[in-house]
Every structure is written in structure tokens, then in C-alpha cells.
Amino acid sequence: IRLVLFAVGLLRVPRVLLRSQRIQQKQKQFAPFIHCWYIGVMEEGRHGSAARELQHRLFGLSREMNLPVLAETTITRNKKAYEFIGFETYEEVLSGDMTTWLLVRKP
Numbered sequence: 694i695r696l697v698l699f700a701v702g703l704l705r706v707p708r709v710l711l712r713s714q715r716i717q718q719k720q721k722q723f724a725p726f727i728h729c730w731y732i733g734v735m736e737e738g739r740h741g742s743a744a745r746e747l748q749h750r751l752f753g754l755s756r757e758m759n760l761p762v763l764a765e766t767t768i769t770r771n772k773k774a775y776e777f778i779g780f781e782t783y784e785e786v787l788s789g790d791m792t793t794w795l796l797v798r799k800p
Contacts, residue, residue, distance in 0.1 A: 712788040719784045719795050720763055720790055722733055726797075729733040732775075757758055757800045762798045 720726065755762045763782060766772050772782065772793060772794045782795035787793075 708788055710794060713788060713790070715786045715794060716765055716793065719735070719786065723761050723763055723797060725760055727751070727758070727760050727762045729762050732764070746761060752779070752798065754771075755798065759800050764796045764798075766792050766796070767793050772796070 720728075729751065732744075732751070735743075737769070751762060762780075764775055765774065765786075775796050775798075778798075780798045782794050783797050784795040785792055786795060
């Protein structure tokens with residue numbers, strides 16, 4: 694409830710739900726898959742090997758299970774970062790004035 698009231702906002706709920714449904718429809722073509730909700734490393738770990746270790750573990754799991762990894766972002770900088778580590782954009786979902794890039798990294 695707090696997330697809806699303070700982060701999303703009641704007026705934006707229908708748009709957020711519609712966007713989520715559109716994304717899920719596009720993801721079905723890859724089922725089953727690993728969903729990478731967020732790749733992030735705390736500030737103190739960014740200059741070491743933490744991010745690389747996280748990436749290698751995620752991609753190793755993808756290979757072991759022979760499943761693609763799916764991600765999505767609305768931020769251009771993040772899209773470029775995902776593409777840098779091997780993801781490909783397979784679809785764009787438009788919701789109002791917001792573009793969500795859907796990305797896949799195959800095993």
C-alpha cells in the first residue's frame with residue numbers, strides 16, 4: 694500500500710499495471726527464463742570485482758540451466774550498460790511518454 698501511495702501514486706497505478714502486462718506478454722516468448730530484476734553493486738564494490746563476480750554468477754547460472762536472462766529498463770544509461778555486458782534489446786514497450794527497453798541475454 695505504501696508503494697502505491699508514495700512511490701507510484703494512485704493516479705499512475707492503471708498505467709503501471711498496463712505497462713507490466715505488456716512486458717509480461719512480450720516475455721512469454723522466452724519462457725522459461727531467469728528474470729534479472731536489477732543488477733547493482735554498492736558504491737564501495739564498484740571499483741573492485743563485485744560487479745564482475747555478480748555478472749559471471751548470473752550468466753553461469755543461465756548456461757547451467759540453459760535459460761535466457763531477461764531484464765528491462767527505462768533508463769538509457771542502464772540500457773547501454775546491459776548491452777555492454779551482452780544483453781540485446783528485443784522489444785520496446787511504450788506507455789504514455791515512457792519507453793521501456795526489454796533485453797535478453799541468451800545462454
